Amino acid sequence: MKLKTTLFGNVYQFKDVKEVLAKANELRSGDVLAGVAAASSQERVAAKQVLSEMTVADIRNNPVIAYEEDCVTRLIQDDVNETAYNRIKNWSISELREYVLSDETSVDDIAFTRKGLTSEVVAAVAKICSNADLIYGGKKMPVIKKANTTIGIPGTFSCRLQPNDTRDDVQSIAAQIYEGLSFGAGDAVIGVNPVTDDVENLTRVLDTVYGVIDKFNIPTQGCVLAHVTTQIEAIRRGAPGGLIFQSICGSEKGLKEFGVELAMLDEARAVGGGVQPHRRGKLPVL
Template identity: 60%
Template sequence: MKLRTTLFGRTYQFHSINEVMAKANEEKSGDIMAGIAAESAEERVAAKVVLSNLTLEDLRNNPAIPYEEDEVTRIIQDNVNEKIYNEIKNWTVQELREKILATETTGNEIRRISRGLTSEMVAAVTKLMSNLDLILGAKKITVTAHCNTTIGLEGTLSTRLQPNHPTDDDDGIVASILEGLSYGAGDAVIGLNPVDDTVESVIRMFHTLSEVKNKYKIPTQTSVLAHVTTQMEAIKQGAPADLIFQSIAGSEKGNTAFGISGDLIAEARELALKEGTASGPNVMYFETGQGAELSSNAHHGVDQLTLEARCYGFAKKFEPYLVNTVVGFIGPEYLYDAKQVIRAGLEDHFMGKLTGISMGVDVCYTNHMKADQDDMENLGVLLTQAGVNFLITVPHADDVMLNYQSLGYHEAQSLRELGNLRPIKEFEEWLMERGILDEKGRLTKKAGDASIFLG
């Protein structure tokens, strides 16, 4: 295993694969803050050269965090298909990249290869790709999942309708839901972030979402994004839950900071399958975001892209219906500006698809970041071209509870029309029955008028 290279008469010597991985990463303010980023563009290129010549076996034998020390590593390693891995273990990272991007390589071939990959391999090949490579690679990969409806089918773009309210007011939440539905949002999930994480409040919100879904016979899923333990207790007390949600990290220490473990997530999944209201079999919803582990001092000196890939390896074990990165939510300490947010969004989407999970993105930023709504719309267009399964949508692109900017309800429908894409079939048929969409999948004059549900 060679960890050195010479460029333009200068020799670059790296001391570990983790150092190579960190310094091969595109510039991220979080890696700089952690003190692990390349010190120059030349050193970054040198790290990419070294990384490109490492074999997949090198990466399998040197996980970012040792197997004995970390549950996430154990879950990732134990989930590898050994037969497929043995077929490809002598490939270099460069050869894996070329295989994914080759014109003749199909999405089904990539899906098969992915079963023999660890998250470190997924992260490594991502670091060798340009933004266009990430779009092209992800576009080839189709990943579907079924809860009450099937997400991820070719020709579709789904959305989460996020009706957050600063006081969890039922009337305000319902008003936001009806407005979103009137714009064609909500086929992936109607998912609420609660202010109040008490069991009593979460039970009430589960019932509110379920009542709206049942009253209007909406073919979708609902979720209340409280802590997993709160949701579990709510379900045990009779709350109607289609999906169980949890934020996850790429290290055991990071998951401990979130108050979870693999065993707890497995228990939650079993509860959802036995007592949840969805048809399944995919009943879990996970959120991630580059920099989460660093923010809780749980990064182990590993770069944020690699840790993000490990989130997806962890998630895969639990067969989720939805996974999304909240790409710019954590702030400029981790992704400084629009360029870094756009890059991270494309990276995360590609890595999720390559891992084999139903991947979406919250195209978002915080107000103290060097980014604006045009940047987010740019990323939305790129992700639509890349075949993203779903995007997050909030009223007027402004979440008044979480205090960050995302995509608006109407913007997601514009992306559908731009890409000649449709919602999930059952949801599209429901929208057409309501007169919100026409036969060509375009919004009608009724769109945006939530009063159509009140007659």
């Protein structure tokens, strides 16, 4: 695996795949503060050059966080479709980019190929793409999800209605729902960020959201974005469950900062997908 290149007479040597991925990023203040950004635009271009010549296998075999050390890495690696992976494992990242952008590559082709990619490989391709590349390539990767409504269909637009209140006042929340609906918002989800994260408050707000949804038979779904464990407990106690939400992160350490473990997400999926008398059908965990 090649980790150096020469650019304008200067040799740029990188220590590992992790450094190449970090320094191939476009300039971001967060990367600078974290001390992982390229020192100059020249080093950034050099990192992109090195990254473009790496193979899919190089990146999969050198994850940013070791398989043995991180539950998210293990989940991603174990979920790779080996048939799809073996077909493209010797491609360079540049070749994979060209494949995605080729007029001869169909939506179905990409849908199969992406099953053989880890997150780092996907990120690597994105880092050597222009904005136009990302827009064009993204059009070949529709993500269509269905609950009480269907979102992600090409040529359609969906949005969230977010009726937050600083005191979780249900009258204020209801008024904001009505106002948002008058603008046609909320077909993706009516989602409230609660101030107080406990089962009683969550249930009260969910009852308000679904009171409006059920009264007018609105084809949408509700969610109160408390911690996932609070949502699970509220649904188990009889709250009108809709979508179950939880902020997640790309590493085990990041998940712990959110107070989340993979087992909690598995439990949420089981609860969210179950048919219960107080639920509005089978709805996905987002």
